[in-house]
Structure formats: structure tokens, C-alpha cells
Amino acid sequence: MTAPARHAFTVARLDLWIDPVFDAAIQDDAALRLSVLAAAAGDARTAEGLAQARAYHVSAARDEVPRGWQVTPDLLAACPRLLCVSSGGAGYDTIDVAACTQAGVAVVNQAGANAASVAEMTYALLLSLVKRLDESGAALRAGTARSREALMGREIEGRAIGLVGIGEIGRRVARIAQGFGLTVIACDPLLTAEEIRARGAEPVDFDTLLARADILSLHCPLDEATRGLMDAWAFARMKPGALFLSTARGGIHDEDALLAALDSGHLAGAGLDVWRVEPPSPASRLLQHPNVASAFHTGGVTHEGRRKVAAASARQISQMLAGIRPERLLNPYVWPRFLERLAQARAD
Incomplete structure (x- = not known):
């Protein structure tokens, strides 16, 4: 490991799990110094550590990060030395990008790093629904499987899959769809x-x-334009017997409206990797619904996906603190001001 430079910039992260490639990359950069802080809410040492940091890597999952350590106007006011923030995923629910822009703080996400993993999860949920895998497995384990026809599934070939958003993940879903004979x-x-x-x-x-x-599948970020996008009106507009999938973010779809559409039989099923509260309550009627295939927001949580995200996060932090514009800059208008702040930090 290279010894830190005399005026190394501190890169902070919480002590949540991250692939070791992140720490190794930061520690190998002589211009950077890593600070791992307790994620426990209200820890004074964490507040002090963040106040000294020049870069902050934060999980993209809002239910993993205490509110006090999410990048809000209050945190930014308490951390005037902060130059840049890195989201640990394609989403950035834990970061107020507008507030960062106002404070002159550059923000990056890792869109595309775990795209293959999430696209694969989309089809895992879809195939679980149409092939009735949960029911079949449960019947076999319970010893109640008597007739294969009682567990008869369906094909997806020839159907139309509709994508809300066709970015890094959506374009992979579209490419895979061709192999299944789906219209996109x-x-x-x-x-x-x-x-x-x-x-x-x-x-x-x-x-x-x-x-x-x-089949309708969500692949858009959660923001003010998409929050509540799939409401009762939207579900009512869907084809009778259609399937709904989301590997995007909880909050884009209204869980109560989705449950009503399933209970009425208007929708035939739903595959959900994301929830309003994560994890959802075991008593959740949506989670317990027989026509719902469920996962614990693990679409992008693969060994390969997490490694790619961690490596991309470390690389973009290193680039920004070296004055190099990163590929996944979420607030490009901040860049000139960021460079001015970076120059001042180097001079201090």
C-alpha cells in the first residue's frame, strides 16, 4: 500500500458492508486517506468524521442509512469541507442532489455497474411468476404435490414487455427479451x-x-417525477391479466393500489424486489399474496455486482479529487464550482 500524501484528502464511508475492492482502491491512492465511521445513529464520532471528510461514499438504500447520515441540507451544513458524494448504486435515494448542487458538492452514482445483475433479477421474478415456482416448491416440500396440471404455468413467448425507463438496466432487459421471443x-x-x-x-x-x-417492468429512478407513478389509475389502465414487475425503487408504485389490483384479479401477478419499507413486515398482505414473487432488494446484490459498484465508486471518487470529471456525474452544472472548491482545498 502506498503511503498517504502529506495533504491527503479524507474519504469517509460508514461501516456497512462493502466489497473490499473499495477500501483497497482508496488506500492505494496516495492522495487519499480512508475513514470508516460507525453507522449507528447519532454517534458523535461519525458526525466529527464526516465534518472532516472531503468525499463521502454512502449506501443508496435509504433503510440502511440512518436519516442523520443521509446527505440532506442539514448534513451538508454540518460538513462544509465536503467536496463530493458517491452513491453506492445506480439509485441515490439517500442523497439530496439539489441541495448538493447548491452547496457546490459533486454527486456521482454507479449506473450500469450492477445492471447485468438487476436485469437478470427482472427475469428471475418474471419466470418465478409464470412458472409458479414458489407454489411448486412449496407443494413438493409439503408432500402435497399430486398433479402436475394443478401447478401448470404459462409461456412468455409472444407477449409484449413494456419498460418504464430504458437506461443501463432497461436496455439489458430489452436485449434479453429478444431471446425469449418478447416484443419490447x-x-x-x-x-x-x-x-x-x-x-x-x-x-x-x-x-x-x-x-x-x-408485462410491465419498472427501470426508472425514484424522484419527484416518478414517486407514486404507478397508482390506482395506472394499474387500472393496464391490460386485464397483465403482470407487474419492479426492480427499481419502492415508492414508485403504490403498494395499496397494487394489492387492490391483485385482489380484484385485474392483474395476474407481481414480481417485487423493492418495497416501501425494506424489509417489509412479514405480515404485509402484499408480501403474503399468492400471486406475488418477492425478493429483498437483492437484484443488484450479487458478488459481481457489488464488486463492480465498489470499484466504480472508488474510481470516481479518485477522479473527482484529482480534478477529473467522472462519467456518472449527476449534477453537471456544479462542476465549475466544484473545481474552484477543490483548488481552494488543495491550497489550504
Whole structure:
């Protein structure tokens, strides 16, 4: 390990699990010094450590990070030395990007690093639903399996899958869909129709997507534009017998409205990797519903995905603190001010 530079910048993270490649990469950069702080809420040593940090790597999962350590206006006010923040995933629920921009703090996420993992989870949930894997396994384990026809599933070939968002994850879902013989339609307000076609989908508007999709899958971030997007109206617009999937974020879909659509039989099933509260209560009616395939927000939590995210996070932090613009900068308008603050930090 290279010895730290005389004026090394401190990179802080909480003591939540992270692939060791992150710590190794930060420690191998002579311009950086790693500080691992307790995640326990209200720890005075953590507050002091964050106040001294120039970079902060924070988990993207809001229920893993105490509110006091999420990047809010209050935390930014208490950490005036902070130059940049790195989200430990494609999402950034724990970071107020607008507040960071106002404070001159650059923010990056790791979009694409775990895209393969999440795309694979989308199809794991879908196939679990249509092949009735939970029911079949439970019947075998209970010794109640008597007739294969009683557990008869369905094929997905020839159906239409509708993607809400076709970024790094969505484009992989679209590519995999071709192998299953699925037709792909997509809406994404951030892309032109030509870009959506280039990513393997027919561009449609949101209302058309709801009406045409046999399978609807969410691949968009949780923000003010998407919060509550899948509400009672949206579920009612979906085709009778359609399937709903989300590996995106809890809060984009209304759980009560989804439960009502399943209970009424309007929707045939749902595959959920994300929840309003994570983990959901074991008593949750949605979790216990026989037509729901469930997972504990583990779509991107694979050995490979976590390693890629950790490596990308460390690389982007190193780049920013070296004055190099990173690939996944979420607030590009902050960059000139960030460089001014970086220069001042070097001069201090």
C-alpha cells in the first residue's frame, strides 16, 4: 500500500458492508486517506468524521442509512469541507442532489455497474411468476404435490414487455427479451424515439405502454417525477391479466393500489424486489399474496455486482479529487464550482 500524501484528502464511508475492492482502491491512492465511521445513529464520532471528510461514499438504500447520515441540507451544513458524494448504486435515494448542487458538492452514482445483475433479477421474478415456482416448491416440500396440471404455468413467448425507463438496466432487459421471443415497448422521457429504438424497443407514451404491455417492468429512478407513478389509475389502465414487475425503487408504485389490483384479479401477478419499507413486515398482505414473487432488494446484490459498484465508486471518487470529471456525474452544472472548491482545498 502506498503511503498517504502529506495533504491527503479524507474519504469517509460508514461501516456497512462493502466489497473490499473499495477500501483497497482508496488506500492505494496516495492522495487519499480512508475513514470508516460507525453507522449507528447519532454517534458523535461519525458526525466529527464526516465534518472532516472531503468525499463521502454512502449506501443508496435509504433503510440502511440512518436519516442523520443521509446527505440532506442539514448534513451538508454540518460538513462544509465536503467536496463530493458517491452513491453506492445506480439509485441515490439517500442523497439530496439539489441541495448538493447548491452547496457546490459533486454527486456521482454507479449506473450500469450492477445492471447485468438487476436485469437478470427482472427475469428471475418474471419466470418465478409464470412458472409458479414458489407454489411448486412449496407443494413438493409439503408432500402435497399430486398433479402436475394443478401447478401448470404459462409461456412468455409472444407477449409484449413494456419498460418504464430504458437506461443501463432497461436496455439489458430489452436485449434479453429478444431471446425469449418478447416484443419490447418502452417509454423514457430522457431519451428520443431514435435512442429508444437503438436500445431495442418500440417507443410509446406512458398511457400506450400501460394499455399494450402484457408485462410491465419498472427501470426508472425514484424522484419527484416518478414517486407514486404507478397508482390506482395506472394499474387500472393496464391490460386485464397483465403482470407487474419492479426492480427499481419502492415508492414508485403504490403498494395499496397494487394489492387492490391483485385482489380484484385485474392483474395476474407481481414480481417485487423493492418495497416501501425494506424489509417489509412479514405480515404485509402484499408480501403474503399468492400471486406475488418477492425478493429483498437483492437484484443488484450479487458478488459481481457489488464488486463492480465498489470499484466504480472508488474510481470516481479518485477522479473527482484529482480534478477529473467522472462519467456518472449527476449534477453537471456544479462542476465549475466544484473545481474552484477543490483548488481552494488543495491550497489550504
